[in-house]
Amino acid sequence: MPNELASRLEPVVAEAVTAAGFDLDALDVQPAGRRKLVKVVVDSDDGVGLDEVAEVSRVLSGVLDEHEHLIAGAYTLEVTSPGVDRPLTAPRHWRRARFRQVRVTPTEGADFTGRVGDAGETAARMLVGGTIRDVRYADVAKAVLEVEFKQPPADELKKLEQDARHAESAPAAESTSKDNSEGAASPSAAPKEEPR
Numbered sequence: 001m002p003n004e005l006a007s008r009l010e011p012v013v014a015e016a017v018t019a020a021g022f023d024l025d026a027l028d029v030q031p032a033g034r035r036k037l038v039k040v041v042v043d044s045d046d047g048v049g050l051d052e053v054a055e056v057s058r059v060l061s062g063v064l065d066e067h068e069h070l071i072a073g074a075y076t077l078e079v080t081s082p083g084v085d086r087p088l089t090a091p092r093h094w095r096r097a098r099f100r101q102v103r104v105t106p107t108e109g110a111d112f113t114g115r116v117g118d119a120g121e122t123a124a125r126m127l128v129g130g131t132i133r134d135v136r137y138a139d140v141a142k143a144v145l146e147v148e149f150k151q152p153p154a155d156e157l158k159k160l161e162q163d164a165r166h167a168e169s170a171p172a173a174e175s176t177s178k179d180n181s182e183g184a185a186s187p188s189a190a191p192k193e194e195p196r
Helices: 002-019 050-066 091-096 154-177
Strands: 023-032 035-043 075-080 101-106 112-119 123-128 131-136 140-145
Touching (some): 002 023, 002 050, 112 131, 112 154, 123 154, 131 154
Parallel strands (some): 035 075
Antiparallel strands (some): 023 035, 101 112, 101 140, 123 131
16 A cells, blocks of 8 residues: 555654755655655755755665565655645644745635744744734634745845844843743743734
8 A cells, every 4th residue: 555655664754855955845656657656845044955856865765675575566756845735734834834835724714925034843933914913823724825926025025134133132121020941931822913
């Protein structure tokens, strides 16, 4: 069964991809005639270029050849980077979408589109309609990048950069007034809007 095979291959593939300096975004194994198609999607905070995809492909090919007993047959390896239509499902996806336009479908309420600012482990800052707000990942049913054909407006980028600088200085000030060993505020349960 291909999905079962993907589960067996995942630790081997993940280790090789991580050693090459990338994140394993997805692994899929499907039948393709008499062969199996092993599709590996890799990503990094700096993105993935064609040269890096080729290098990861060479590394993975060698690793899979060493573990051919897991595949038990002929296979075709396809290594790629995520497409723009990939949903943002992990904090690292949000970090990589910094300054990009994203359409969000919340678990409750109406859809909205905004520009991503800083992203943490539980929430991202977004500029929506001229207002900065926290968007908790737990409150997002779906989020996808919007394709833009021109440069983002400079005033939007400036607001997000100012917000990031403000956030960097806030934990230091907060740690002097509260007993907070990490010096960071915990995100609120509901999205909050803060005009900047």
